[in-house]
Amino acid sequence: QNDLLSATGTTIFTVMSALATDHGAINLGQGFPDYDGPEDVIEAAAAALKDGRNQYPPMSGHPDLRQAVASANRRFYGLEVDPNAEVIVTSGATEAITACLMAVLNPGDECVLIEPLYDTYLPVVKLLGAIPRLVRLTPPKWELPRAELAAAFGPKTKAILLNTPMNPTGKVFTHAELAFIADLVARHDCYAICDEVYEHLTFDGWKHVPLMTLPGMRERCMRVGSAGKTFSLTGWKIGYVTCDRTLAGNVAKAHQNLTFTTAPNLQRGIAVGLAKDDAYFEGLSATLQAKRDRLAAGLSRLGFGVLPTQGSYFITTDFRPLGFNGDDVAFCRALTVEAKVTAIPVTAFYASQDAPSHYARFAFCKGDAVLDAALARMEAWI
Ligand code: PMP
Ligand code: GLN
Numbered sequence: 573q574n575d576l577l578s579a580t581g582t583t584i585f586t587v588m589s590a591l592a593t594d595h596g597a598i599n600l601g602q603g604f605p606d607y608d609g610p611e612d613v614i615e616a617a618a619a620a621l622k623d624g625r626n627q628y629p630p631m632s633g634h635p636d637l638r639q640a641v642a643s644a645n646r647r648f649y650g651l652e653v654d655p656n657a658e659v660i661v662t663s664g665a666t667e668a669i670t671a672c673l674m675a676v677l678n679p680g681d682e683c684v685l686i687e688p689l690y691d692t693y694l695p696v697v698k699l700l701g702a703i704p705r706l707v708r709l710t711p712p713k714w715e716l717p718r719a720e721l722a723a724a725f726g727p728k729t730k731a732i733l734l735n736t737p738m739n740p741t742g743k744v745f746t747h748a749e750l751a752f753i754a755d756l757v758a759r760h761d762c763y764a765i766c767d768e769v770y771e772h773l774t775f776d777g778w779k780h781v782p783l784m785t786l787p788g789m790r791e792r793c794m795r796v797g798s799a800g801k802t803f804s805l806t807g808w809k810i811g812y813v814t815c816d817r818t819l820a821g822n823v824a825k826a827h828q829n830l831t832f833t834t835a836p837n838l839q840r841g842i843a844v845g846l847a848k849d850d851a852y853f854e855g856l857s858a859t860l861q862a863k864r865d866r867l868a869a870g871l872s873r874l875g876f877g878v879l880p881t882q883g884s885y886f887i888t889t890d891f892r893p894l895g896f897n898g899d900d901v902a903f904c905r906a907l908t909v910e911a912k913v914t915a916i917p918v919t920a921f922y923a924s925q926d927a928p929s930h931y932a933r934f935a936f937c938k939g940d941a942v943l944d945a946a947l948a949r950m951e952a953w954i
Pocket of ligand 2: 583601602603739
């Protein structure tokens with residue numbers, strides 16, 4: 573057995589979703605919408621399925637989806653991308669991130685990671701024999717400690733993995749923060765893997781800025797998107813990487829050994845989706861912003877400390893004001909078993925033991941009635 577994998581626990585999302593099912597809890601844990609994606613996207617995929625688009629598509633992705641990804645890069649960010657050489661379609665962002673890490677990391681290389689961090693990053697960095705250098709954001713505003721970040725870069729740094737908008741914090745990195753990171757990446761002659769799966773889910777006028785659009789970053793960034801989030805179709809597992817052709821060559825080699833390709837009919841649906849008009853993308857963030865507001869207002873009414881969320885599916889909360897006597901794991905367990913509402917303990921997003929243990933993450937990508945019912949259950953429990 574592989575020692576690193578033996579030592580890796582089952583993902584918190586699986587653990588908490590199973591607990592939610594066992595206890596009949598409303599699942600505000602794992603981040604997936606309880607509503608379907610756009611009908612035209614689903615119909616385009618269904619039509620492709622019936623039209624016989626069912627055999628291996630090209631390894632880097634179907635040409636119409638690669639073209640759609642390139643066009644979206646131009647439309648949203650002014651990036652000129654060659655669809656034939658600079659886009660790789662993957663089985664979800666999860667595979668994309670792994671392929672990007674594989675593309676640049678050698679054993680002994682250092683990779684800078686920002687805590688709290690999404691749970692797949694660290695095991696993959698370690699499996700590649702690379703050395704994680706962790707830097708923590710400072711709650712409750714999730715500020716970037718710049719001096720610590722700068723100190724994490726050194727002669728062995730090969731890459732930084734940056735997630736904005738960020739899971740679980742809902743933080744959208746500011747332009748000034750991105751410029752600071754870009755300067756470090758350029759000075760240390762390294763790469764950035766940019767997990768931008770929530771790129772279209774930003775609120776209050778916050779705009780997502782890809783690190784790739786900053787000066788000097790075009791050749792250094794691998795930008796990862798996910799159709800799961802952009803079209804509320806998380807089970808489809810269609811991801812895409814945009815990067816310079818030299819890097820893309822290596823990402824493709826990693827991808828060909830991981831999955832080689834991904835469902836051609838679903839790729840067709842997403843190609844149609846990415847061509848949707850601006851109103852779709854604006855509507856998506858407006859709908860989620862209203863859900864964030866609904867859940868945030870309800871949680872503060874119940875006495876939670878609600879931390880700011882500028883993007884993503886998630887709100888992080890401080891449950892200490894409720895007077896709960898225990899850590900976040902105990903809190904989320906009690907909430908599931910007793911209140912019958914599931915949240916995710918934020919310590920699951922930390923690699924080290926001394927993480928803050930008084931935060932719980934709630935997903936608001938749910939129907940309004942479900943959010944209201946969850947709030948009512950918690951009110952009765954508190
Ligand atoms: N990165 C982040 C930050 C995520 O929250 C998620 C999942 N929801 C992923 C990557 C994985 O995306 P996908 O489902 O497309 O693999
Ligand atoms: N990204 C989702 C979340 O943070 C979960 C994805 C998964 O279950 N692997 O909730």
